[in-house]
Each structure stands twice: as C-alpha cells, then as structure tokens.
Amino acid sequence: RFAYVNGRYIRHADAAIHIEDRGYQFADGVYEVCEVRSGRLIDEERHMARLERSLAELRIDLPMPLSALGVVLREVVRRNMVRDGLVYLQVTRGVAPRNHLFPAPGTPSSLVVTSRSASRSASDARAEKGVAVITVPENRWDRVDIKTVGLLPNVLAKQAAKEAGAYEAWFVDADGNVTEGSSTNAWIVTKDGVIVTRPAESGILRGITRSVILDLAAADGLNVEERAFSLEEAKTAREAFITAATTLVMPVVQIDGAPVANGAPGIVATQLRQRFHDFAAQAPIW
Ligand code: PLP
Numbered sequence: 001r002f003a004y005v006n007g008r009y010i011r012h013a014d015a016a017i018h019i020e021d022r023g024y025q026f027a028d029g030v031y032e033v034c035e036v037r038s039g040r041l042i043d044e045e046r047h048m049a050r051l052e053r054s055l056a057e058l059r060i061d062l063p064m065p066l067s068a069l070g071v072v073l074r075e076v077v078r079r080n081m082v083r084d085g086l087v088y089l090q091v092t093r094g095v096a097p098r099n100h101l102f103p104a105p106g107t108p109s110s111l112v113v114t115s116r117s118a119s120r121s122a123s124d125a126r127a128e129k130g131v132a133v134i135t136v137p138e139n140r141w142d143r144v145d146i147k148t149v150g151l152l153p154n155v156l157a158k159q160a161a162k163e164a165g166a167y168e169a170w171f172v173d174a175d176g177n178v179t180e181g182s183s184t185n186a187w188i189v190t191k192d193g194v195i196v197t198r199p200a201e202s203g204i205l206r207g208i209t210r211s212v213i214l215d216l217a218a219a220d221g222l223n224v225e226e227r228a229f230s231l232e233e234a235k236t237a238r239e240a241f242i243t244a245a246t247t248l249v250m251p252v253v254q255i256d257g258a259p260v261a262n263g264a265p266g267i268v269a270t271q272l273r274q275r276f277h278d279f280a281a282q283a284p285i286w
C-alpha cells in the first residue's frame with residue numbers, strides 16, 4: 001500500500017508526519033472522505049468545494065491547487081489498486097514549535113492522502129438487514145459544519161454504539177432534537193410519508209451524500225422537508241436511515257433498542273439507496 005505525504009508517494013507502512021504537526025498536537029486540520037467506485041471518485045466536485053470551505057473557515061491554505069490535488073487523489077487510488085473503496089485526505093496547519101498561535105507566515109500546511117478498498121457487497125448486505133442506532137447527548141462545539149479532524153466526541157459516541165451492539169450513535173441536542181450521527185447524517189420518514197432531515201444551517205455537517213439524496217428524492221417526486229426532528233418523532237417514525245460517503249443510504253431499524261415501525265428496512269430508504277447506486281454508476285471517468 002502507498003500513501004501521499006507532503007509531496008511524495010511512499011509505502012504506507014513508512015508514511016509518517018512530524019511529531020510537531022499541528023494536526024497531531026491541536027487537531028488543527030480538516031479532512032475529506034470520498035467514495036471510490038469502479039476506480040472513479042464519486043462527487044469529487046462537492047467534496048472539493050466542502051474542503052475549500054472548511055479550509056477557509058479555519059484559514060488554512062491548501063498546499064497545492066485543487067486541480068493538482070485531484071491528480072494526487074487519483075494517483076493514490078491507482079497505486080493502491082482501489083476499484084471500490086474510499087480515498088481519505090487530510091490538510092493540517094503544518095509543522096511548527098508547539099504554540100496555540102498560528103505558525104509563522106509561509107509555514108507550509110501538511111497534506112496526507114490514503115486510499116483503501118472497501119466491499120460494497122458487504123455494505124449492501126448490511127443495508128438489507130438495517131442497522132441499530134443508540135442516542136447520546138450532543139456535546140460537540142457549534143462549528144460542526146467544518147469537517148475538522150477534531151472528532152473526539154464522535155469517537156466516543158461511535159465506541160458507545162459499538163459497545164451497545166449498535167452501528168451508529170445519534171447526537172440529541174438540549175431541545176430533544178436529533179442533530180446527526182457520529183459520522184453520518186440522520187433522516188426519518190414520517191407516518192405521512194414525508195422525508196425529514198435537519199437543515200444544514202446549524203448542528204450538522206452538510207453531508208455530500210445528504211445533498212445528493214435531497215436531489216435524488218426531489219427528482220423522484222418524493223416529499224422532503226428540511227427541518228429539525230425530535231428523538232420522540234424518530235422513535236414513532238415509519239422509517240429512519242443514515243447517509244454518508246462510507247455507508248451511502250443505510251436503513252435504521254432500531255433506535256435505543258426499540259424497533260422502528262416493524263423493525264425492517266423501509267421502502268423509501270431502500271429506494272433511495274438504489275437511486276444512489278444508479279447515480280454513482282454514472283460518475284464521470286475523470
Ligand atoms: N456527519 C458527520 C459528523 C460526518 O463525519 C459525516 C461523514 O464523515 C457525515 C455527516 C456524512 O457526510 P458525507 O455524506 O459527506 O460523507
């Protein structure tokens with residue numbers, strides 16, 4: 001396996017970053033995860049747009065033009081012979097003597113890219129059964145719209161889910177509303193058949209898969225509302241599901257140990273997952 005680290009392609013086992021990298025010391029960096037399907041990058045443009053936004057919000061410079069980054073991403077995918085899987089990239093504010101203040105102007109930011117295979121059939125098999133989620137109190141900062149590598153609450157939430165025999169943890173805010181999962185966006189389908197997901201203006205990361213699903217649902221003439229929904233509403237919903245580049249559309253069949261509706265994957269979630277597959281199959285070759 002290979003990784004890209006600050007200008008060089010090196011063996012994954014030897015890939016390393018300096019101990020005074022600000023990503024390591026302060027979680028002072030951002031990342032993106034893009035699905036790879038048949039060797040193609042899915043939704044590259046939207047991922048790159050979100051990356052630019054995350055970087056701008058934190059005033060971190062991308063160490064190369066976006067077009068060059070696209071070449072690096074493809075080269076890492078190619079060198080790892082990834083057909084289906086994901087590509088990960090991380091940009092931090094670079095290496096400097098530890099100090100909360102930004103490093104001296106001109107300090108180059110760090111860029112790391114990795115890629116690995118992931119079986120879509122395993123994901124499809126999971127989707128046929130659906131997954132369980134637990135809920136945890138929202139305890140993150142209010143800039144979760146930035147895709148930073150500071151993910152400690154998300155890590156703890158996901159581990160809690162795993163230890164409870166669940167796949168994902170949903171954060172629930174002080175108003176009793178579900179914000180999102182530890183690494184996914186959260187959705188429900190109401191008893192009236194309305195698809196509901198929280199607006200991206202506050203409390204969540206604007207998921208790329210979320211944006212695509214909003215488009216695909218609209219194209220299918222499905223009724224969608226972007227509004228906050230409560231945990232109570234989710235527990236009595238007709239369906240629930242989660243979305244992310246890594247899980248695509250994944251039906252949720254259990255919330256905090258109680259079945260969602262009859263406890264089987266919902267029709268809408270299953271349809272949208274298929275729509276996403278159709279959409280991804282048409283991804284541009286370059
Ligand atoms: N919300 C959080 C907190 C995430 O970490 C992620 C993805 O990693 C998502 C939502 C889903 O975003 P996307 O669809 O762009 O993968």
